[in-house]
Amino acid sequence: MTNALSDITDALLLAARKAGADHADALAVEGQSVSVDVLKGALEHAERSEGTDIGLRVFIGKRTAVVSSSDTRTDTIAQMAERAVAMAKEAPEDPWSGLAESGEFATSFDVASLELEDPSDEPTPKALEEDARQAEAAAQAVQGVSQVQSSSAGYGRHSIHLATSNGFAGGYARTNRGTSCVAITGEGTGMERDYYGDSRIFQNDLIAPAEIGRIAAERAVSRANxxxxxxxxxxxxxxxxxxxxxxxxxxxxxxxxxxxxxxxxxxxxxxxxxxxxxxxxxxxxxxxxxxxxxxxxxxxxxxxxxxxxxxxxxxxxxxxxxxxxxxxxxxxxxxxxxxxxxxxxxxxxxxxxxxxxxxxxxxxxxxxxxxxxxxxxxxxxxxxxxxxxxxxxxxxxxxxxxxxxxxxxxxxxxxxxxxxxxxxxxxxxxxxxxxxxxxxxxxxxxxx
Structure with a gap:
C-alpha cells in the first residue's frame, strides 16, 4: 500500500476532528485501468483511466453524513470535512449507525497470503490489443460464425486504504486482467450469439486468447436455428x-x-x-x-x-x-x-x-x-x-x-x-x- 493513500485518510480524519465531528472514517481508492476493443482485426477503441477517489463519513452523535471527492488537495479535504459536519447536524438520527468499537477491529491480517496483487508488469496496450485480436481471429475461424460482435482485453490495478478515528488503519491492492469475446451465427432475425471470457488476478493464470475466441464461437454456432x-x-x-x-x-x-x-x-x-x-x-x-x-x-x-x-x-x-x-x-x-x-x-x-x-x-x-x-x-x-x-x-x-x-x-x-x-x-x-x-x-x- 502506498503511503500516499494512508496520508490522505489521515488528513481526512484530522480535518473531520477540526470541523467538529465526534467520530469519522475515511476511505481512499487509487486506480488505473486500460481496455482495448478490436473489430475486424483492427483497433476499434482504447481507453485508459487513472484517478484517486476519497470519501469521508462523519458522526455527530447518532447523525451521520458522507461526502466524496476526486480532489485530494488540502483545502478540498478541509471543505469536505466542514460540509460533512454541517450535513450531519441536519440529518435525522440513525440509532443503528456508528463505528465499530476499538476492540472489534481487525488487529492483524496477512494480505500477502491472499495473493490479490500480481507483481508482474502491467501489460502494454499493444499486448492487450494482440490478446483481443487473437480471440477475434480464433472465433472468426470457426465454421458457422457470421461475425464477431466484440473482442476485448483489459487490465486494472486498484488500491484502497481505510482508516477510522478510533484506531483502525489498513489497506491492500488488487489486480485484474481479462479477455472476452462475443460471436454471432446466422443473419437478420435468425442471428444467435454467445460469449466466453476469462478474468484473473494473476496474468499467467489467464486462458489463452485463442481458446476464449474458439469457445465463444462454438457456443454461438451451437445455437443456430x-x-x-x-x-x-x-x-x-x-x-x-x-x-x-x-x-x-x-x-x-x-x-x-x-x-x-x-x-x-x-x-x-x-x-x-x-x-x-x-x-x-x-x-x-x-x-x-x-x-x-x-x-x-x-x-x-x-x-x-x-x-x-x-x-x-x-x-x-x-x-x-x-x-x-x-x-x-x-x-x-x-x-x-x-x-x-x-x-x-x-x-x-x-x-x-x-x-x-x-x-x-x-x-x-x-x-x-x-x-x-x-x-x-x-x-x-x-x-x-x-x-x-x-x-x-x-x-x-x-x-x-x-x-x-x-x-x-x-x-x-x-x-x-x-x-x-x-x-x-x-x-x-x-x-x-x-x-x-x-x-x-x-x-x-x-x-x-
Whole structure:
C-alpha cells in the first residue's frame, strides 16, 4: 500500500476532528485501468483511466453524513470535512449507525497470503490489443460464425486504504486482467450469439486468447436455428455458467438489509432447511487469487470463513454493523462501501457443495427437459420468492441434446426450487462463486 493513500485518510480524519465531528472514517481508492476493443482485426477503441477517489463519513452523535471527492488537495479535504459536519447536524438520527468499537477491529491480517496483487508488469496496450485480436481471429475461424460482435482485453490495478478515528488503519491492492469475446451465427432475425471470457488476478493464470475466441464461437454456432420449446412442466438444468444466479438470489434473501426491512422471503428461515440436507453454502473471504477475497471488511472488521447454510439449514444473515445492531446480532464482517456511500452488507466468495455426477450424468437422468445456458430479464418477488425468467439453451430428450431453444420462460418459487436442487461436479473453482450445474425437477416452462 502506498503511503500516499494512508496520508490522505489521515488528513481526512484530522480535518473531520477540526470541523467538529465526534467520530469519522475515511476511505481512499487509487486506480488505473486500460481496455482495448478490436473489430475486424483492427483497433476499434482504447481507453485508459487513472484517478484517486476519497470519501469521508462523519458522526455527530447518532447523525451521520458522507461526502466524496476526486480532489485530494488540502483545502478540498478541509471543505469536505466542514460540509460533512454541517450535513450531519441536519440529518435525522440513525440509532443503528456508528463505528465499530476499538476492540472489534481487525488487529492483524496477512494480505500477502491472499495473493490479490500480481507483481508482474502491467501489460502494454499493444499486448492487450494482440490478446483481443487473437480471440477475434480464433472465433472468426470457426465454421458457422457470421461475425464477431466484440473482442476485448483489459487490465486494472486498484488500491484502497481505510482508516477510522478510533484506531483502525489498513489497506491492500488488487489486480485484474481479462479477455472476452462475443460471436454471432446466422443473419437478420435468425442471428444467435454467445460469449466466453476469462478474468484473473494473476496474468499467467489467464486462458489463452485463442481458446476464449474458439469457445465463444462454438457456443454461438451451437445455437443456430433455435426454436421455442413446448409449454409444460419439465426438469430444468441450470448450466454452470448461469447457475450462480440461483445462489445469488439466496444470498440476496439472507442479506441483513433485506431482512431488517422485512422484504425477504427467507426472513423467518434461520434454523430451517432451505437446501437439500447434504448441501452447504460456505463463504470464505480468504481464498487465494480470488476476486472476492479481502482481509477486512468495509468497516475494518476481520473477515472470516462461515457457513451461510450448513447441511441444508440456514445458519444466519449476512450483516454489517448497522444491520447487526438492528437485528440484535453480531456483524458477520460483510460490510462493503464506496467513497460516496456508507457501508452495507454484501456477500463475497461463496462455495456450494458439489455433487458426484457430471453434467452428462444429470442430462441422462433428466431424460426430457431443458438445459439453460443463458437467461434474460428477471421477475423475482423478494417477499414471496416467486421466480420467473426468460431463458434459452438446449432441448433434451433421452438424455441427449436435440436442438437449441430460445424465447421461453421458466417459473417457480425459490423457496421450493432451492430445496430440490441436484448438483453436478463441474464448478470452476477459481471463481468467486463456486457453483456447479444444478438440476431442478418440476419447473414450469412456457414456450409454444
Amino acid at each position: 433455435a426454436r421455442k420449446p413446448a409449454t409444460g412442466t419439465y426438469p430444468v438444468i441450470f448450466d454452470e455458467r448461469i447457475s450462480s444466479s440461483l445462489i445469488g438470489h439466496l444470498l440476496g434473501a439472507v442479506n441483513g438489509a433485506s431482512v431488517a426491512r422485512g422484504s425477504s422471503w427467507a426472513k423467518d428461515c434461520i434454523g430451517e432447511q432451505i437446501l437439500p440436507e447434504h448441501m452447504s453454502l460456505i463463504e470464505n473471504p480468504h481464498r487465494a487469487r480470488v476476486g472476492g477475497s479481502r482481509p477486512f471488511d468495509g468497516e475494518g472488521l476481520a473477515t472470516r470463513s462461515r457457513h451461510v447454510v450448513e447441511n441444508g439449514v440456514l445458519t444466519g444473515w449476512t450483516l454489517d454493523l448497522a444491520t447487526a445492531r438492528q437485528l440484535n446480532m453480531t456483524s458477520t464482517a460483510n460490510a462493503s462501501r464506496g467513497t460516496s456511500s456508507g457501508p452495507s452488507p454484501t456477500s463475497g466468495n461463496a462455495t456450494l457443495t458439489q455433487g458426484n455426477q457430471t453434467l452428462n450424468d444429470l442430462l441422462r437422468d433428466m431424460g426430457t427437459g431443458l438445459l439453460i445456458t443463458s437467461m434474460i430479464g428477471s421477475t423475482i418477488n423478494p417477499n414471496t420468492g416467486d421466480y420467473s425468467r426468460g431463458a434459452s439453451g438446449f432441448w433434451i430428450e433421452n438424455g441427449e441434446i436435440q436442438y437449441p431453444v430460445n424465447e421461453c420462460t421458466i417459473a417457480g418459487n425459490l423457496r421450493d426450487m432451492l430445496k430440490r436442487i441436484i448438483p453436478a461436479n463441474d464448478a470452476r473453482t477459481h471463481l468467486s462463486r463456486v457453483v456447479p450445474s444444478l438440476m431442478i425437477e418440476g419447473m414450469t416452462l412456457a414456450g409454444n
